[in-house]
Amino acid sequence: MTKVGIEKMAFFTSGYYIGMDELAKSRQEDPNKYKIGIGQMQQSVIPASQDVVTLAANASDRILTAADKEKITMVVFGTETGVDNSKAASMYLQELLGLRKEARAFEVKQACYGATAGVQMAIDYLTLHPDEKVLVIGADIARYGLQTAGEVTQGGGAVSMLLSTNPKIVEFEGKSSFHSENIMDFWRPLYKKEAVVDGHYSTNVYIDFFSKTFDDFQTKYSMTVNDFKAFAFHLPYTKMGLKALKTILPESNNVDGLLSEFEASKKYSAEVGNLYTGSLYLSLMSLIANSKTLQVGDRIGLFSYGSGAQGEFFSAKVIADDEARTVIKNQVDELLAKRDSLTTPEYENMYTESLTADSNDHQNDSLPDTAKFTFGGVKNDKRLYKRFGEIIE
Numbered sequence: 001m002t003k004v005g006i007e008k009m010a011f012f013t014s015g016y017y018i019g020m021d022e023l024a025k026s027r028q029e030d031p032n033k034y035k036i037g038i039g040q041m042q043q044s045v046i047p048a049s050q051d052v053v054t055l056a057a058n059a060s061d062r063i064l065t066a067a068d069k070e071k072i073t074m075v076v077f078g079t080e081t082g083v084d085n086s087k088a089a090s091m092y093l094q095e096l097l098g099l100r101k102e103a104r105a106f107e108v109k110q111a112c113y114g115a116t117a118g119v120q121m122a123i124d125y126l127t128l129h130p131d132e133k134v135l136v137i138g139a140d141i142a143r144y145g146l147q148t149a150g151e152v153t154q155g156g157g158a159v160s161m162l163l164s165t166n167p168k169i170v171e172f173e174g175k176s177s178f179h180s181e182n183i184m185d186f187w188r189p190l191y192k193k194e195a196v197v198d199g200h201y202s203t204n205v206y207i208d209f210f211s212k213t214f215d216d217f218q219t220k221y222s223m224t225v226n227d228f229k230a231f232a233f234h235l236p237y238t239k240m241g242l243k244a245l246k247t248i249l250p251e252s253n254n255v256d257g258l259l260s261e262f263e264a265s266k267k268y269s270a271e272v273g274n275l276y277t278g279s280l281y282l283s284l285m286s287l288i289a290n291s292k293t294l295q296v297g298d299r300i301g302l303f304s305y306g307s308g309a310q311g312e313f314f315s316a317k318v319i320a321d322d323e324a325r326t327v328i329k330n331q332v333d334e335l336l337a338k339r340d341s342l343t344t345p346e347y348e349n350m351y352t353e354s355l356t357a358d359s360n361d362h363q364n365d366s367l368p369d370t371a372k373f374t375f376g377g378v379k380n381d382k383r384l385y386k387r388f389g390e391i392i393e
């Protein structure tokens, strides 16, 4: 079988976050509920000057060379925070990044599962077209609303992945189990910017889908939990992944090892919050960057979950050597360390402003944003994007 996997990956989020001590104080909650009960320490706050297109462009810009761009013939943009009801975010991205036009470029939506659909499509595509490369994006802004139970699980950002037959981070094994069902646990009607969620039900469905897909995977491929060195989960909040992991620990003969790998995999999500479709892949980056024990050749299990609902469990082998892992670690650690913390009123203003950022024609320059790509506003119902602060005509 052709070797297919992730050659490069990058993460981008905004330059602002709110700490969970600050949010808990403002919501009259015990900070330990947020930090231990939910498992979040900080939450990225996405200003009106960023949308999923710019988040994805800023992430991708960190890794793509001119030679990569020449080889990319498929661009799959996984998001549930799309910027248009018709046009795919990948079209804007293609232009911002200067990608070639002889490419399939489209958007995939299934809540937090979109990027996994892209990854699986890329595996099939690259098996047939081994000389090409595929860009897969998972980018979202998770919004539940101010003073809601889901508020503590907000966040946002983008993970950009270059898949090819020359993987340098992980190689996929082509083994996968999936399950889908029409379920109302979390959804977002066309007229809303914030999710509608049946929170406790959604956590039960997540566990149920994990059990179904992992059981099926074990039967299909004659494997057990002991065939995996680590697991990376979709992390709507980090305690959710821990709850799923705990369901399989009784069968493990390496409980401490799996728990310590989970600590490594949740580090970045605890500081960023939910990325929806990018979340599983941020967990993967966090695991690769922060694990002290993962070795080249170790098998990882990945669980993707998109409410509504689609679950998929699949496996990969680690390829990243120490140098590749340090590159990822430095990249994400530096980005997170540069962010500014917000007070609750500052966060609330930024959040509220972003809700209406694209509803009418306007110039979007209320806030300085030093990212290379920013959202410049809307003119004649057309979105405007900026590169280094200059509108791209």
Ligand code: CAA
Residues within 6 Å of the ligand: 030, 032, 033, 034, 036, 037, 038, 111, 112, 149, 150, 151, 152, 153, 185, 186, 197, 198, 199, 200, 202, 203, 206, 234, 235, 236, 237, 240, 274, 276, 305, 306, 307
């Ligand atoms: N110290 C330590 N722990 C505390 C505490 C304290 N002082 N107070 C409460 N806790 C613990 C609780 O015991 C509970 O732990 P367990 O879950 O282990 O029992 C935890 O903190 C949360 O407490 P509650 O259940 O009372 O919290 P809540 O009712 O306010 O809501 C939530 C929690 C349902 C996750 C809510 O934040 C929510 O709706 N979030 C959005 C939905 C979501 O993320 N669902 C996940 C699955 S769906 C999915 O994965 C797709 C997606 O991305 C959305």
